[in-house]
Amino acid sequence: MSEIGLQLTATHPPNVDVLVVGGGNAALCAAITAREAGASVMLLEHAPREFRGGNSRHTRNLRAMHDRPEGVLVDSYGEDEYWDDLLRVTGGETNEELARMTIRASAGLPSWMSAHGVHFQPSLTGTLSLGRTNAFFLGGGKALVNAYYRTAERLGVRILYDSEVTELRMEEDAVRAVTVVSRGFPLTILPRSVVVASGGFQANIGWLEEYWGEAAKNFIIRGTPFAQGTVLRNLLGQGVQRVGDPVQCHAVAIDARAPKFDGGIVTRLDCVPFSIVVDRDGNRFYDEGEDFWPKRYAIWGRLVALRPDQIAYAVVDAKAAKLFMPSVFPAIAAETIPELARKLGLDPARLDATVMRYNAAVHPGHFDSTKLDDCRTEGLDPPKTHWAQRIDTPPFIGYPLRPGITFTYLGVRVNARAEVLMEDGRPAANLWASGEIMAGNILGRGYLAGFGMTIGTVFGRVAGAEAARRARN
């Protein structure tokens, strides 16, 4: 389709069967499915082409149930184990009907994805523990997004970049018109069906401040700056039922030097279990060795968010330096602890005292990074219960940490057909949702690696099929 063909004007409002709002995984799965069902489809992506794909382009895998080895997935991962994992991380704050439906549908995802251009690879080095449960995308999420855009283009989905949906005008529980700013020009679209897949609101710092106050200013957003939540807020203001706790979000501790937006995976730091972590005042505040990092990284974002100035510092010595993946930002190194404190901007005497107190409390044991070992502290508060080794071998290394927000959980309520529910519990007439904007239905809190993409793909396909069916009736 030529670029000129995409120049729509306000004087010629285009009518489409299915309008998809958003340009990430959830939106693309919906658009492709709807188009394959015979509907005319238009997809509106707020980002310019170069930054299309929202948070989805930062991902690397998706969690899929399988009863026997399948493609890159080894062994088996059955419905009940999947459900147990979900129950554990959410502490029960989930919806069993929607969750089980998602889990069952996840079994068919890899083959559907392959058929639509996505390639897989064996699990990445350092993530072997996920090889059984998660299928990794060859080249990561951007390669996946590229493949879906190609497929959508080939099928004839009309794609508009630089096009922000500002309002879904609802009357009598139905979307009547959609207001867009497309490449700087206003545009109104009158679609038969609408699928919203516009992500969370984590990039809207002002909105985060409503719940987190000033602290939100110090948050770093790991993914797209386009997750402004405009559509979400607009819908919640028109009688759509909300789901999820607005304070809840997936937040991990990342390198404080990360860019404000879109730093993605490389800003992560996994040195915490082998370090001590101190706050702005040089004090420890939590057990760094409580459990393996993959099981703990998601609580550290919140922990740091609750410290003064939302900053913390991980300190290791030369012994520990090789135990974790290199960070993308250079290690801050010094020959003595006070010198390191100065480089980090901490009070040298305070940090020195904290390290000395910690070193004195370390109880000798057999260090083993691959298991919950017996290296711990004694008589220290808070304790460090595993991997506690004295910090005594220069050079000493420090990394600054800040909360990195992955996505927010507040969303719109849906049913198993992906229909958006109104406050009275009835489904809206022509509105479906998929992806982060509805993930809170299933993830009340906590997170299961690879589940975000699973939810978006499953609900995207359901929403696309239902929206097309309604539009063509």
Next chain:
Amino acid sequence: MPESDVLIEARREMEICNACRYCEGFCAVFPAMARERAFSGADLTYLANLCHNCQGCYYACQYAPPHPFGVNVPRTFALLREESYRRYSWPQPLARAFESNGFVVASTTAVSLAGVLLAVVALTERGTLARGHAGPGAFYEIVPWAAMTGVALVTMLFSILALAMGAAMFWREAGSAVAPRSRAIVRGLRDALTLRNLGGGGHGCNDSDEAFSQRRRYLHHAMAYGFLACFASTTTAAFYAYFLGRPAPYALFSLPVVLGAIGGAGLLAGTSGLIWLKIVSNRASAAERLFGGDFALLGLLWLAAASGLLLLGLRTTDAMGTLLAIHLGLILSLFLLLPYSKFVHGVYRSLALIRDAADRHAADPTV
């Protein structure tokens, strides 16, 4: 030695990649990178020469420009490879051939063409070029046997010496720490001959845009194996002439002619395709500064193949004399330019693949 800007940029990008590793499935570069934590200049030279420039990791990169991280591995590695071609040139003063390599290749070709034509005119009887020649030894009526073999032998041996010196210097700096075992050598060469790493992890590469295909790989095969077949043709012809006493030209179904015809066709198809791909492909991940040299070598190979095939087709006509001189002029410049053109990438790529095989084995003896 101070590090170049390109080297510093390559290190910056590899440090980002090493914290990301999403591209691990595409090629040998990322697993090789993941075996390191810090990147010396030699490591980066090795990684750059291991890269097959398939573009896969550019299209897949969430940090590609205009992201502020600006990761563009194919382009940066192409520029770094070109620096290594200069660094390992022998003799060193000729490293300058890689600055504006397109001009060097084109002018060397022009000079050698003109040289051969002038020499034929000057050294043979009047009208030799303008008529056909037939029967055994016909070629030598145009270019005397001693001159042809003498010049070919001297230039070829010099080029082989220069390539070998470059290879030795490359290996000393950027080769594997321990001497590779024969298995690693076999594996490395197999990877080079199959272009396994141009498979993009199985489905092909981003030859010209976001779509995956194996076009580039197959075109390169056509070109490389075409080149080898032509080389084999020349070698068998030399063997026939020296040892069997059967001077060229040979019958249509003789080994040298069949090999030459097949090789020439492969070269022609491969280079045409690769030139076309280079023209239509997205430039965002390409090092356009180096296009001159790339196009020049492809063009020279194309001309050499085309003139050879034309000679075969028209060897019974009056055009034969001129065509033979032109063909030999082109072959001469090709021989001369082997160590001072994009051709050298084959040598360093093969060595890098051997180091990769050796390092993989050292890291995990079961592979």
